[in-house]
Amino acid sequence: MSDRLEEKFCNAIIHVTQQSSAWLLTNGLDVGISHVVGQALHKVRLTHPGKDIIAIAIAKYGCIMNYSRLKELTGQVKTSDAQDRLQEYPN
Template structure:
């Protein structure tokens, strides 16, 4: 990881393998004298993350974050058991299908990776690691 210009793609959630990857990158940065910049991108659905995180992101973005947009969409008496984003990822891309309680499918990840590979302005060789798949896919742009 430290020797290549890799992009590491995970779900970006603060649990499971995604959390371990984020923590590993954080420790790498702390322990190395001159750490290499590691790009770790979380790809997940807007409806997967908990409502507090969604409201915090709306407020932080200040783009269309009206008071109405930042109100709770779920009743206060409903116990919400959803995910938060891992803070150690360098980037996070949230896909929005308009549904709550929806997890990212492989088709959305594949579309993103294909788009990156088809970008003719980029000449980089990218290693893409999926935390919930049993393979490593090497993507090379010519």
């Protein structure tokens, strides 16, 4: 993606999200379009601290950096039945 196109994309995502109060959902990974969206969110939070944008990243537990610290901080890791079913029946 060219720098100009990337900037237009970021501005459009932020504008639409702010105007509609929509939530952004990503895969939580720091690559590809998710990385670009993350940069746009970071830029907005730095330049407009009062404007809240809700972003939710959904990633596999093992893909999270320092995921073992989550276990240390909470003392336990809970999984839902849905996660267990997904693990039993991989694609």
